[in-house]
Amino acid sequence: MPNKPKARSCPALFLTAPASHQGKTTLTSGLARYHRAQGRTVRVFKTGPDFLDPYILEQASGNPVYSLDLWMTGEADCRQRLYDAAGDADLILIEGSMGLFDGTPSSADLAQTFGVPVLAVIDATGMAQTFAAVAHGLASFRPGLPFYGVLANRVASARHAEMLLQALPSGLSCLGTVLREDAMTLPERHLGLVQAQEIDDLEARLQQAAAQIAGTGLTQLPPAIAFQPAIAAPLPTLLAGVKIAIARDKAFSFVYPANLELLEALGAELAFFSPLADDALPEADAVYLPGGYPELHLATLSANLRTAIGLREHVAADKPLYAECGGMLYLLDALTDKAGKTGALLGLLPGHATLGRRLAGLGLQAVELDGETLRGHTFHYTSLQTPLAPLTHARRASGTAPGEAVYRHGSIVASYLHAYFPSNPIATASLFTGPP
Structure with missing residues (x-):
């Protein structure tokens, strides 16, 4: 029998949030663009079914963006796509869907299945010390979840950032605070974000988001994760000549x-x-x-x-x-x-x-x-x-x-x-x- 392919290691991070509309796509795009600008190959994935976010993430990273979903695409499909990406990437990013524990299967299920560290993006609008309670809840709700830390988004000022971090438990890392910035916010319509090809100033928004990332702890690569290959049967050429x-x-x-x-x-x-x-x-x-x-x-x-x-x-x-x-x-x-x-x-x-x-x-x-x-x-x-x-x-x-x-x-x-x-x-x- 042929030898089973060896695992491939690559730094990886799973960006999630307590709910939708927290700024996950904006910050995942900014993170991808920041590291791409450093000369790194960045591969981004989107959790669950989505046609809109991936095109923005693709423009940010310069690489195609695939969906990962334990039910729709299946664990084997997810496993093989992550393994393939680890073959040429310097960084793998996965953007979650909705809130961390929402849905069956959830973003937490996906992150835990593949051991990818979880970063929670929390919209801090109208919030002070309660930020710490939300962060603590996300980090401790499921034992065994590889929780990496939190990022405070849409922060109003330096004083606001101070209040957000005052009650954060020791051992729970905040990777940074990102100021509220309309110039990087992505426009929306009834099915979600406006399509990438319709946002005339998308490049400027991506650059602004990358500049915000430059002021956080996310400039450092996350831990390397070992990704295993999946075993798949060869595909029959059922559409040959079609x-x-x-x-x-x-x-x-x-x-x-x-x-x-x-x-x-x-x-x-x-x-x-x-x-x-x-x-x-x-x-x-x-x-x-x-x-x-x-x-x-x-x-x-x-x-x-x-x-x-x-x-x-x-x-x-x-x-x-x-x-x-x-x-x-x-x-x-x-x-x-x-x-x-x-x-x-x-x-x-x-x-x-x-x-x-x-x-x-x-x-x-x-x-x-x-x-x-x-x-x-x-x-x-x-x-x-x-x-x-x-x-x-x-x-x-x-x-x-x-x-x-x-x-x-x-x-x-x-x-x-x-x-x-x-x-x-x-x-x-x-x-x-x-x-x-």
């Missing part, structure tokens, strides 16, 4: 890099097109319409004809088309945005969706298609009215309520579910070749 046309622009950008890499590993040839630019649809055997923000570009998508004609001809030829969330909305008869304006869209999937002010779907889910299960997540503010009967429904990772509907209409498979393709390569291949 060319897949993939929508990619500001309206359709919610794609896991791992999804595209898996399609290529299965043998597919990928070609990209922009519905916003009204590109001609590339000659292809199958189409992938990922999620994004069609509601923000409704007038343009409604007016563009060349892409629409190509997609209609593709479906008329009975070729596979797989659409997720925003991609599914593009297929509908019509979509109404938050201002109440309605635009006619492709008319390939009967129905009308309306953008609401409250979340209509959120959480990890899995769907069984043709006997194979794909895992993923859902996150949307639109509600769909359609006469179509669902082919099936996804199952939630936790809870008993039914998950998202999945529709099969001719050669189209569509759902609000965002699938993580590496969770099942066989199921993925069938999306682009049709049912057996």
Whole structure:
């Protein structure tokens, strides 16, 4: 038998918080940019399903950002990606999701599974000595969690910083205090952060965040962690000879890099097109319409004809088309945005969706298609009215309520579910070749 590959060691840090909106992405980006500027290779990962933070983290670090989730991507996938990163990185950073102990599995579960030291970013707005109580609670709540320390964010002044640290227990390290700074704050909209390609001054914000990191103890590398490889079976080339046309622009950008890499590993040839630019649809055997923000570009998508004609001809030829969330909305008869304006869209999937002010779907889910299960997540503010009967429904990772509907209409498979393709390569291949 061949020898098992040896573990790889690399300094690593897991940035988390007591809740969302504490500034994790801003400071993780600043930390990545600071160390990149020192000439180090920085690899960043994002906990859980997320399409928005990773593009900002990618710009900060200069390397692709992959998702880690013990349920959606699986422990073996997480293990192998960390091992691969440790092969060329000088520093591995993992940005957590929500609060440290939120969700099942949580950021704490992920950090503990791989032994990565945890740094808690705490928004100190409106807080003084209670900062120490929050820090103590995070550090001591779960015995065995490799807790590295805390960082005070959005600090008002030097005097405020003094008060924050007054009651901090001995043995609990504060790695620094970061002043409140609008110039580095990342803008948000209804699905989270504004996309990286839409923030004109993103570079300046990253540099400002890096400058704040320069005044903290995070200039020193964290401890080196040993990462073990996972053992995976070789992938069958189930998509050899299949060319897949993939929508990619500001309206359709919610794609896991791992999804595209898996399609290529299965043998597919990928070609990209922009519905916003009204590109001609590339000659292809199958189409992938990922999620994004069609509601923000409704007038343009409604007016563009060349892409629409190509997609209609593709479906008329009975070729596979797989659409997720925003991609599914593009297929509908019509979509109404938050201002109440309605635009006619492709008319390939009967129905009308309306953008609401409250979340209509959120959480990890899995769907069984043709006997194979794909895992993923859902996150949307639109509600769909359609006469179509669902082919099936996804199952939630936790809870008993039914998950998202999945529709099969001719050669189209569509759902609000965002699938993580590496969770099942066989199921993925069938999306682009049709049912057996």
